[in-house]
Ligand SMILES: *[C@@H]1O[C@H](CO)[C@@H](O)[C@H](O)[C@H]1NC(C)=O
């Protein structure tokens with residue numbers, strides 16, 4: 001008979017060393033899994049060991065990897081549990097930004113969120129994670145702001161200044177090769193869903209797929225076409241071409257021109273949701289009239305009904321800009337539509353943590 005102490009030590013070793021071993025095995029192939037390993041351990045210890053420690057039989061039964069995986073899966077649903085801190089700051093006459101508020105965010109301190117061990121990655125961790133990958137962000141000005149946040153994270157301020165002009169040429173693509181970390185980052189100006197569908201067909205035609213794909217549309221269509229049903233049709237067409245893209249051949253990513261460290265089987269795909277619109281702040285009469293809350297809701301329900309998103313059985317994980325921007329609040333926007341950098345920064349960190357979780361799941 002094993003005593004309780006030996007059992008505890010054995011169990012703890014399994015929880016600690018099995019994932020470490022797995023991470024170690026992949027480390028040679030894939031350095032990013034180091035982070036996943038760390039996340040895995042945090043999870044295993046946080047979710048299982050602590051609550052179950054007094055009861056050894058529960059502990060043993062909870063040790064199966066599948067249970068841990070299940071929990072990791074549920075971590076994805078906590079990614080948006082973010083709290084905001086928006087404080088007025090003294091207005092400086094030299095302040096170049098229009099915001100007189102100090103805005104910051106962090107993950108909520110509730111038990112499940114803490115157990116998931118989400119982390120804001122710093123420049124070098126983000127660079128390690130993304131090293132060698134091809135990232136495509138396609139959409140309207142919201143997508144451009146996401147690109148800006150991502151660049152802000154991986155570039156130093158001087159490099160950032162030098163590219164700002166190129167990135168903000170209106171209505172044009174922007175392609176960057178970030179040499180230090182071999183990241184290819186493409187912003188594709190694709191204001192309508194149909195533009196996104198064309199992009200997908202282009203990937204298919206060229207048989208080259210990005211490692212990370214972030215897409216979003218809606219605002220442009222709402223303003224210029226103002227027809228939720230038509231938007232729904234375009235989303236369903238897009239879903240069809242997305243599904244025809246998947247699954248991608250198993251050797252994808254292994255012998256292409258870009259061998260991303262996060263490409264394992266298929267691209268990691270995200271949908272960039274529309275921001276919360278603050279009607280009274282929209283800067284033209286046309287916008288205030290056409291982008292009403294009724295129209296906004298109709299567009300969102302078309303999105304859910306199109307089954308593009310994971311939560312309705314689709315392939316795309318939602319980066320929920322609507323909830324992030326709503327919770328940051330009207331103080332975080334000057335035109336009721338484009339929000340301050342923090343909102344998109346939070347979205348980037350949600351995406352990076354989702355990538356950590358997903359890469360681990362694909363083992
Ligand atoms: C705005 O400017 C102030 C001072 O220049 C700075 O501390 C603050 O972080 C800036 N806020 C944003 C959202 O860029």
Ligand SMILES: *[C@@H]1O[C@H](CO)[C@@H](O)[C@H](O)[C@H]1NC(C)=O
Pocket residue numbers: 127128131132180181182
């Ligand atoms: C990225 O990967 C390359 C090749 O594996 C390596 O030489 C380089 O140091 C890495 N850069 C960073 C920032 O991790």
Ligand SMILES: *[C@@H]1O[C@H](CO)[C@@H](O)[C@H](O)[C@H]1NC(C)=O
Pocket residue numbers: 189190191192194195
């Ligand atoms: C996007 O799609 C619209 C409508 O199909 C088309 O008129 C426009 O040229 C496309 N724009 C780009 C950048 O592909």
